[in-house]
Amino acid sequence: MSDLPEFQVHVDQNRYLPEGGQEVHAIVTVESAGVAGAAPRAAEVIIIDTSGSMAMPDVKIVEARRAAMAAVDTLRDGVDFAVVAGSHEARMVFPPQPGMVAASERSREDAKALIRRLTPDGGTAIGSWLWLANHLFERNGAALRHAILLTDGKNQHESPQQLDTILGVCAGRFVCDCRGVGTDWEVAELRKIATALLGGVDIVADPAGLEADFREMTEAAMGKAVADVMLRVWIPQGARLRFVKQVAPTVVDLTGKRVDSGPQSGDYPTGSWGRESRDYHICVEVPPGEIGREMRAAWVKLVVPGAEERVLGTGNVLAEWTADEAKSTQLNQRVAHYTGQAELASAIQEGLRARRDGDEATATARLGRAVALAHESGNEATARLLRKVVDVMDPATGTVRLRKDVDKADEMSLDTRSTKTVRTRKEGA
Amino acid sequence: MNTCTDCGGAVEDGYCAACGLRAPAESDHVEIETDAAAAVSDRGHRHSRNEDAMALSVLDPGVVAVVCDGVSSSPRPEVASGTAARTGARVLAGELRAGRTPEEATRLAALTAAEAVKELAPSASNAPACTYVSAFVSPAAVTVGWVGDSRAYWLAVRQGAETAGESTLPFPPAVNGSAPPGSDGPAEAGDPRPAGSATAEIRVPAPEPAAGGPADPEPVGTEPVGTEPVDTEPVDSGPADAGADVPLPRPAPGVTVPSPRSPGDDPARPAAAPPVGGGRTGGDPAESQPATLETGLPATLETGLPSALLTVDDSWGTQMAALGVRTRSASRNAHVLTAWLGADAGEVRPHVETFTPAGPGVVLVCSDGLWNYLPEPHRLAAAVAEALGGRVPHERGAALEVARALVRFALDSGGRDNVTVAVVPFPPPGGGPDAGTRTGDQDGQDISEGGPQ
Missing domain, CATH: 3.40.50.410 (von Willebrand factor, type A domain)
Known part of the structure; x- marks a missing residue:
């Protein structure tokens, strides 16, 4: 394919780490402009x-x-x-x-x-x-x-x-x-x-x-314009890639799908891309650096592998150690949001499993937590599905009661759709 | 730079491919040198990139220098500063060649730069922003234009200050005067170009008959600030007296020069544009200050010379100081800008001032990365004199060394901010019979820009 679509890669993160800090989080947004030339067969x-x-x-x-x-x-x-x-x-x-x-x-x-x-x-x-x-x-x-x-x-x-x-x-x-x-x-x-x-x-x-x-x-x-796109993640020597998750439009943990693609780099399959946007949450553990040190904690590329490998877009996840606590303690809003959305998905799945197993205490706690997370993040679609399984007393605190007469289809809808996330506004570049 | 300074790994796209360490970017340290001027910009120790930018343009005669400081809290500040510096220098040089007055050209350049920065913004809430300061140094005068808190200084530099016992260069230098005897700099003996050729051009204009006479210059709308009459020597005098008590270079008769601001001055305090003979000012009213000499400095430093800040910061601190407010909060907020270039800046109204130096020296254009550490004109002048080590600023390589030395000073003092320094010797070369070494319409090539792209 000669007319590959253009990919925009945008990284949202707080790159500042306190002295001794090692954990770097970033939300990588990948946007594909869609069909560039003739659509592939x-x-x-x-x-x-x-x-x-x-x-x-x-x-x-x-x-x-x-x-x-x-x-x-x-x-x-x-x-x-x-x-x-x-x-x-x-x-x-x-x-x-x-x-x-x-x-x-x-x-x-x-x-x-x-x-x-x-x-x-x-x-x-x-x-x-x-x-x-x-x-x-x-x-x-x-x-x-x-x-x-x-x-x-x-x-x-x-x-x-x-x-x-x-x-x-x-x-x-x-x-x-x-x-x-x-x-x-x-x-x-x-x-x-x-x-x-x-x-x-x-x-x-x-x-x-x-x-x-x-x-x-x-x-x-x-409507896809390009197939078999890999998310390639490079990390520095001595670093550890803790996880790679797709977090929008749905939560999919890609960590286990890694295929080594070179020294310090691994490929994560993302399938075909049309005109769309997906977000990934990447977490890297880097060796601690002295104050003032700046490094690339991860280099993210969208790659179409093959005899003639094509790089469709790249983005840098950075780390910089600072003595300024105001900088290092600031939580990146999108990282926080998607951490919540991933927890929302697992809270629903764990809550429903506990409910099936008759563990009402765990089910109430987990589904209550899910209600609070859905409420806080504005995930209305999931909140609506949750209300068919639990009676919500207070959405802010996640105070809920399990419903007795739950339609099986409603429970399954909640389960299957638990991974659907909502996006947040992009922060300034 | 192809290998990592830490682990020796190969550098790929700005970072080490093995350990990930950031490799120095091209914009981390930039130097520009022309025959007539030099500028140095450095990222400093604390910022992750250099958001300052600078541009120099050489005219015949004259030099244009522009320094811009990207506002860190705005998006893509380095793009804003680069755009503003490039645009400002291009327009300023072009309008001057087209015959506009320095003031008109300066204002037009600042406004065009403001427009260019404005256009970078997709929306007002996503507006790249920067400061702007330009200086046009002609053989007769210095015209500065600014928006924000990047500054221009006039630093009277007495040649030969450090070479006690040697003769100093007169002003203007004798036609055959080259580097001062005893100078160990790489002066090309017999290259009197900057000095000799300029003799005819740098004659200090006689003061316009001011109402109050030389001792009472009366700039329009401005209370005379810290001025004092200075005795002068004939313009065409030969080498001045030698010795430890060398006299100061003297302006033409009847010319007044600004005195240094007292050392304890709040750096953010407004300094009226120096009301010098023939000069025009229109700065904010400022407190009258007695001319004081710094007493704690060694005699060889430029204690008594009439160096001055030519710009008045568009900053909260300056406004407070102008109102006579000196509070802790005023100094804490001293750096909050009240004017800048950017789509969120509202109407941009550049300040434009022209200053006629009374003697030789250098025009320093800089970002706050320098003046935060060294705000006082006389201390800057002393630092320049020290860097010159007895050479004339016009000497080949001297301007660059001065710029480097000032940047080094800022870095050694902490380097908290990006630091950019442009040094233009006055009078500038060019205009003389042998100005061919640096003439012609070299727009484009001459506009050398510093800053990341």
């Missing part, structure tokens, strides 16, 4: 769970069929696509033989006719479905590769190790957004798949919102 695979569990109740397969058809409808003309049905094995739905077909009015109708006839049967082996999708993408060769996985998420016919192995192979090859059908699936399990494949996870609970959700998802996927 795109391919889409729609995977629909047709395992036996989808028949219990059978409204699940009905919902899944409707969702898959909506996804097909949103495909732009010319995008190569395929539909895969998954049970204890993967099989082609459209086209009938392994391959892909360019989207057109005719091909979309053909595909929908076949989706309508899908019936639930057999077991569940999600890894094998992803394996087939990966095979289709490899043969097709498009630069932008996106999959939608519709499932009830009970991976019964392969071991977690088998799934992990396949996720390892597929990671970085294509992006996969997961949608849970019904209320009978494990949020954590589907989140694991989505996170490994750099996609999002959500619940298919509201049939009315389904088409809009798919349209947004496929448009976002097809």
